[in-house]
Amino acid sequence: MTDFILTTFDWVPDIPRGYVRDLRVRWALEESGLPYRVESVTFGERGEDHFAHQPFGQVPWLTDGDTSIFESGAILLYLGERSTALMPHDLAARNKVIGWLFAALNSVEMATVPWSLFMFSQDSEDTPGRRMLENFLASRLRHMEKVLSENEWLAESFSIADIVMSDALRLVDRFDGLAQHKACREYIARATARPAFKKAHKDQLAFFAAEDARRNT
Template sequence: MDGKGRAAMGELTIWTYDWVPQGPRGFVRDLRLRWACEEAGLDYTVRTVPFDGRETNHLARQPFGQVPFLTDGELELFESGAGLLHLARKSDKLMPRDPAGEAETLQWTIAALNSIEMVSVPWWFLKISGDADNQLAGWMGMRLDQLESILGEREWLAAGRFTVADLLMADVLRVSDVRAFGDRPATEAYVTRLTDRPSFKKAQADQIGFFAAADEKRAEEGAG
């Protein structure tokens, strides 16, 4: 860091909230970037914006008031998908360098966001709201069945090996309600295989530990 607190060129910083409640811990999407860096062996630091007032306190850096966002020297990116693709360009452990492998990785990374998560997130919100007649259930089931047929035929989504596309797809699918929605053995085996990777386990443990430490800090500040 320079004297003004700015990241030196090429220094990766993952930004997340300074604290979150228990429920989302282990699922806040800075974990996606942590996991990618761990897989690729990329050094990074974690910095924070306040959870309280999050709707407006960092709009200049993330126009929707969300996390994560990523800085790489003077470069700044928001949205976890954009951050993942940026990291993938730094390491062939995340994305192959041959045109065919890169194209496959890109298409499946976008598919995780636009074909699966685009359905699973609103479906999940309706489910937890207590909507007894979730109108997205049929669409959700169709998309997961389509993916099940793919995963029944291959170990990895792209290039015949682990890529950032698998990282993102597994993170979308590992939500407990999504995993419990129907019996899809190939998908379950896929998610288990990905979340058994040491880099995922470290990234998840680091995030959970990070927010646990924030509990202690908030308790100390409250006591003071």
């Protein structure tokens, strides 16, 4: 078996560090024990080669021999098919994991990421659109709070769905958006206490720090 190759940026500014999407893939790979190595593409100029792997000029992508997979959701599903530590074989459990994987990406993160853009930009204007966005997020969090107060993980056991959901919620928590959502905060704490998360997070920070060091010498 050849190693999976995870490609991320060689460097990113401080703000996104610890949140770059390769984190989700590193985390899944660490949970699975599947062999991998990390390669990089320049954050600055993005060439045709980059776009051939990732049509938005983003990261990560994963290569498995001749196969190249883009979109972290698709990569996690691909890895989930290859490790029961990430997604069970049992059909009913598998369907539940996949439903929650899409829910994390399309029902929850569709609210959390745009909301975070307003927080990053320190926008404090209360406008009609902003209120709709806040209500959209509040509705999603209200439902997640109920689900997470009743369940340790989204499916029967920890899965790729929890990697995405906890990481999406982590971004809200970064801006103190979960003050009223104890079950969400406790879920993030359970997820990020896992050794695989800790290693993935530490490795991402170290990867970008190594490039800082290289540039400064």
